[in-house]
Amino acid sequence: MQIGLVGLQHSGKTTLFNTLSKNSSNPTAVKEEAAVEVVKVPDERLNHLTQIFNPLKQVNATIEIFDLPGLKMSDDNKVKITNIFLNGVKNNDALFYIIRGFKDDTIMHPMESINPLRDIEFLETEFLLSDMAFLESRLEKLKKEVLKSKDEKIKKEIPVIEKCLFHCEKELPLRTIHLDENELKLLSGYQLLTIKQLGIAINYDEDSISTVDGDIAQFKSKLEKSNATIIPFFAKIELELCRMSEEDQSVFMKDYGINESALSKILKTSYQILGLHSFFTVGEDECRAWTIKKNYTAQQAAGVIHTDFFNKFIRAEAVHYDDFVKHGSFNKCKEAGAWRLEGKEYIVKDGDILNIRHS
Numbered sequence: 612m613q614i615g616l617v618g619l620q621h622s623g624k625t626t627l628f629n630t631l632s633k634n635s636s637n638p639t640a641v642k643e644e645a646a647v648e649v650v651k652v653p654d655e656r657l658n659h660l661t662q663i664f665n666p667l668k669q670v671n672a673t674i675e676i677f678d679l680p681g682l683k684m685s686d687d688n689k690v691k692i693t694n695i696f697l698n699g700v701k702n703n704d705a706l707f708y709i710i711r712g713f714k715d716d717t718i719m720h721p722m723e724s725i726n727p728l729r730d731i732e733f734l735e736t737e738f739l740l741s742d743m744a745f746l747e748s749r750l751e752k753l754k755k756e757v758l759k760s761k762d763e764k765i766k767k768e769i770p771v772i773e774k775c776l777f778h779c780e781k782e783l784p785l786r787t788i789h790l791d792e793n794e795l796k797l798l799s800g801y802q803l804l805t806i807k808q809l810g811i812a813i814n815y816d817e818d819s820i821s822t823v824d825g826d827i828a829q830f831k832s833k834l835e836k837s838n839a840t841i842i843p844f845f846a847k848i849e850l851e852l853c854r855m856s857e858e859d860q861s862v863f864m865k866d867y868g869i870n871e872s873a874l875s876k877i878l879k880t881s882y883q884i885l886g887l888h889s890f891f892t893v894g895e896d897e898c899r900a901w902t903i904k905k906n907y908t909a910q911q912a913a914g915v916i917h918t919d920f921f922n923k924f925i926r927a928e929a930v931h932y933d934d935f936v937k938h939g940s941f942n943k944c945k946e947a948g949a950w951r952l953e954g955k956e957y958i959v960k961d962g963d964i965l966n967i968r969h970s
């Protein structure tokens with residue numbers, strides 16, 4: 612899973628990125644290309660399973676986080692969406708707008724004042740215009756090609772592009788359009804921005820902690836049509852805290868009145884907007900968390916572990932984590948009727964512990 616941090620210049624993307632990667636020394640230098648870091652997804656349930664099974668290793672799920680260079684303004688008050696930027700986010704599954712909420716006169720804001728709602732709406736509009744420009748030029752090209760070529764793919768693509776354009780013309784982002792699997796496949800190679808799932812993270816300073824919740828509630832009601840999740844975070848405070856031990860960190864966060872770290876919020880939101888959840892495998896070698904789509908069947912989940920498990924799937928032995936913790940062992944789960952044998956169509960639940968039987 613790939614997540615891209617995008618936004619106007621100096622909103623705190625790199626500061627956030629450094630807290631996520633627990634790297635407090637990376638200078639927040641201006642870069643032309645995206646920096647990437649593979650982040651372990653913290654998982655209390657997995658930690659607990661590791662304590663019980665005492666395996667050789669614990670393998671957490673991971674997520675790749677991309678720190679994109681800030682978007683600059685052009686002279687006509689538009690944002691410059693460069694090819695470097697588009698290439699940087701091309702394979703991202705979801706984007707997070709990193710929006711400036713902190714006040715600091717020594718750090719310039721490209722629009723010269725602090726107004727998170729304006730910045731969010733500005734990015735939404737600019738990204739939508741970028742998508743429309745792309746779709747329009749693509750459509751024009753396809754309409755020319757279709758006259759010369761008998762390629763069925765071109766014929767199929769035209770109505771999909773038209774459908775997307777029609778949606779954008781209503782000022783709606785492509786993430787809110789319904790596309791079937793074939794339509795999505797046709798669009799998958801393109802550099803569309805609003806088709807990606809969206810989280811919005813607003814970077815506040817210490818002085819705003821007590822008023823943040825009210826702000827966020829207000830933004831949520833104004834941004835309903837964006838279909839995005841909005842979270843506040845405190846990059847500068849957290850960057851200072853990430854040098855401390857985890858214990859000290861949580862004490863200081865409580866002192867500040869911050870009840871959850873930016874990393875935790877970003878990860879939870881990513882799972883939520885991408886419709887993902889986790890299942891576990893356990894054993895003497897390793898205890899491991901796997902990330903899958905919420906609608907995955909047991910056979911598809913088995914395929915995430917190994918393609919052979921998909922092809923040679925017989926059954927999945929399943930116990931839910933909560934049942935396992937309640938009863939204490941697989942044998943006790945069997946006695947209590949909490950141990951199940953599931954077929955390939957079974958929809959895996961968040962927190963299932965699976966053992967795949969295969970031929």
Ligand SMILES: Nc1nc2c(ncn2[C@@H]2O[C@H](COP(=O)(O)OP(=O)(O)OP(=O)(O)O)[C@@H](O)[C@H]2O)c(=O)[nH]1
Binds near residue numbers: 619626642846848
């Ligand atoms: N006062 C204050 N400064 C902050 C906060 N968050 C980030 N900064 C500072 O703002 C400046 C820009 O932060 P960066 O994290 O580099 O911002 P960025 O979005 O990566 O910037 P670009 O990559 O140039 O777009 C740095 O000097 C940070 O130390 C904050 O919450 N409060």
Ligand SMILES: [Mg+2]
Binds near residue numbers: 624625641642681
């Ligand atoms: Mg940066």
